[in-house]
Amino acid sequence: MKLATAVGQALADEGIRAAFGVVGNGNFLAVAGLMAGGVRYVAARHEGGAIAMADAYYRATGDVAVCTTTYGPGLTNAATGLAEAVKHRCGVLLLSGDQPTGGPRPIDIDQGAFAAALGARTVRVTDPATARDTVACALELARGGPRPVVLSVPADMLGTDMPGTDMPGQTAGPGRAALQAVFPVLVADEVDAALDALASARRPLLLAGLGAYRSGAGRPIAALADRLGALLTTTVMADGLYRDSPWSLGICGGFASPRAARIMAEADVIVAFGASLNDFTLHGGMLLDPGATLVQVDLDAAPTVSRVDRFVRGDAAQVARALLDGVQARGRPASAWRCEVAADVQLAGWQHEQYDDASTVARIDPRSLSQALAGLLPAERTLVMDGGHFVGWPAMYWPAADPSALVFTGAAFQTIGLGFAGAVGAAIGRTDRTTVVALGDGGALMGLPELETLIRVSHSALVVIFNDAAYGAEVHMYRPLVTDISPATFGDTDFAAVARSFGATGATVRTVADLAGLRAWREAGCHGTYLLDCKITPEVVAKYLSDLSGHIRAGGVARR
Numbered sequence: 001m002k003l004a005t006a007v008g009q010a011l012a013d014e015g016i017r018a019a020f021g022v023v024g025n026g027n028f029l030a031v032a033g034l035m036a037g038g039v040r041y042v043a044a045r046h047e048g049g050a051i052a053m054a055d056a057y058y059r060a061t062g063d064v065a066v067c068t069t070t071y072g073p074g075l076t077n078a079a080t081g082l083a084e085a086v087k088h089r090c091g092v093l094l095l096s097g098d099q100p101t102g103g104p105r106p107i108d109i110d111q112g113a114f115a116a117a118l119g120a121r122t123v124r125v126t127d128p129a130t131a132r133d134t135v136a137c138a139l140e141l142a143r144g145g146p147r148p149v150v151l152s153v154p155a156d157m158l159g160t161d162m163p164g165t166d167m168p169g170q171t172a173g174p175g176r177a178a179l180q181a182v183f184p185v186l187v188a189d190e191v192d193a194a195l196d197a198l199a200s201a202r203r204p205l206l207l208a209g210l211g212a213y214r215s216g217a218g219r220p221i222a223a224l225a226d227r228l229g230a231l232l233t234t235t236v237m238a239d240g241l242y243r244d245s246p247w248s249l250g251i252c253g254g255f256a257s258p259r260a261a262r263i264m265a266e267a268d269v270i271v272a273f274g275a276s277l278n279d280f281t282l283h284g285g286m287l288l289d290p291g292a293t294l295v296q297v298d299l300d301a302a303p304t305v306s307r308v309d310r311f312v313r314g315d316a317a318q319v320a321r322a323l324l325d326g327v328q329a330r331g332r333p334a335s336a337w338r339c340e341v342a343a344d345v346q347l348a349g350w351q352h353e354q355y356d357d358a359s360t361v362a363r364i365d366p367r368s369l370s371q372a373l374a375g376l377l378p379a380e381r382t383l384v385m386d387g388g389h390f391v392g393w394p395a396m397y398w399p400a401a402d403p404s405a406l407v408f409t410g411a412a413f414q415t416i417g418l419g420f421a422g423a424v425g426a427a428i429g430r431t432d433r434t435t436v437v438a439l440g441d442g443g444a445l446m447g448l449p450e451l452e453t454l455i456r457v458s459h460s461a462l463v464v465i466f467n468d469a470a471y472g473a474e475v476h477m478y479r480p481l482v483t484d485i486s487p488a489t490f491g492d493t494d495f496a497a498v499a500r501s502f503g504a505t506g507a508t509v510r511t512v513a514d515l516a517g518l519r520a521w522r523e524a525g526c527h528g529t530y531l532l533d534c535k536i537t538p539e540v541v542a543k544y545l546s547d548l549s550g551h552i553r554a555g556g557v558a559r560r
Contacts, residue, residue, distance in 0.1 A: 082115070084418065283548065
């Protein structure tokens with residue numbers, strides 16, 4: 001067996017179940033080893049898609065997947081998706097060839113420096129005799145971080161003959177245990193300061209982010225909220241965590257409905273668990289009362305934003321339980337806030353907000369489209385979103401069943417074009433669900449090759465393209481500043497025809513009546529891939545973007 005094949009086999013032995021990649025000289029033998037070990041390998045059309053697939057697989061399942069590329073340009077093609085995975089703190093293992101041990105060739109780059117510049121760690125095979133241990137170490141780092149790890153094999157070692165059929169070194173069985181997370185010891189003074197803030201709260205609000213979901217903090221935070229009489233909200237990445245709670249205001253930030261945002265603005269103490277508190281969550285600083293006390297609970301060593309008044313370093317679940325114990329020990333009475341706002345909380349969803357329908361005979365209002373689709377989407381679904389102006393509509397009208405059922409690609413790195421690839425990873429990871437992917441036409445064209453991959457590998461997928469023939473975010477942000485927005489506008493694309501050419505079913509949507517085919521597809525069992533090319537009215541601006549546009553133009557937020 002060749003060393004590269006044995007590396008792929010070792011990853012299979014360690015419990016890897018899915019791999020995504022583009023083969024070349026630097027990884028073909030490794031892919032052979034993965035497949036021989038029983039790993040499902042998905043051939044992507046571009047390395048940038050392959051890394052996004054592995055990233056989405058992790059988000060949808062919590063399990064590490066492998067992305068594999070050849071050396072040099074194969075690896076550099078994955079740069080944007082790798083940066084996104086780093087910033088989203090996803091467990092991804094990128095297996096790649098590397099420059100020979102004797103020094104670089106014209107095709108080579110310093111891959112360790114490249115990965116480090118993006119924030120990923122690199123583990124390099126240096127000795128065939130310890131290669132299995134190296135593979136196990138790299139995988140445990142990816143599982144225990146979580147943070148992407150690049151596992152590289154020098155080109156001159158790829159074809160090294162290994163004695164027998166087993167790789168020497170430590171024998172590892174399937175599903176070797178991941179590294180155990182080591183949480184910082186809670187600082188009593190930090191916990192006490194948070195308890196003091198809660199003791200004075202009349203209108204407490206608890207905010208749960210992705211870190212809270214990943215730590216299993218959902219239940220202890222909910223228990224703390226019940227004890228305090230607090231309301232609940234989540235970041236968009238943790239959407240669905242409190243879907244069944246009558247005291248949830250939904251998503252915090254720009255995606256919050258006006259009614260929910262007004263209630264959040266009344267909070268006098270906010271405790272944020274496992275949330276980075278970026279401009280989207282805090283809505284550019286416009287969400288919270290300036291006089292409210294903001295407590296952040298996070299694993300980082302210091303607050304992530306200057307707005308934080310109190311900081312508790314620790315795991316979200318650990319701190320939530322400590323605060324619950326502290327509140328009970330102090331005998332703090334529950335707030336009456338829930339009773340005061342109960343009627344408004346019941347009407348906090350976007351479906352209760354009125355608007356003037358801007359639909360025409362040729363184009364449909366994205367709000368009307370999204371509300372109509374809300375009643376037609378499969379209940380058991382994973383929603384994958386690309387980046388762009390359109391993201392406001394799904395976030396407003398299509399609630400997630402739980403955080404694993406929402407894969408928001410590109411949000412961490414503020415990029416577009418990863419939606420189709422993300423849908424592939426989600427479809428492979430959650431075969432029990434229909435994959436619903438929402439994209440703008442700009443991002444759809446940028447990542448178009450992976451539409452073919454999605455159609456090829458998914459048993460059930462719905463594609464919804466919000467097509468305004470433009471980079472809508474740029475149009476709406478910069479129209480007030482320039483007279484010519486033509487650099488951000490394009491001719492119309494017939495995505496339905498493209499889908500049919502790839503073997504899917506495609507339909508053009510200009511009115512709600514054009515969704516009849518989708519209804520029939522759902523009633524028939526949601527088999528195969530169905531694409532909706534939705535011609536939306538370009539004049540309608542999502543509230544999150546209209547509110548933030550001045551802040552964005554001032555340099556507070558960048559989309560790409």
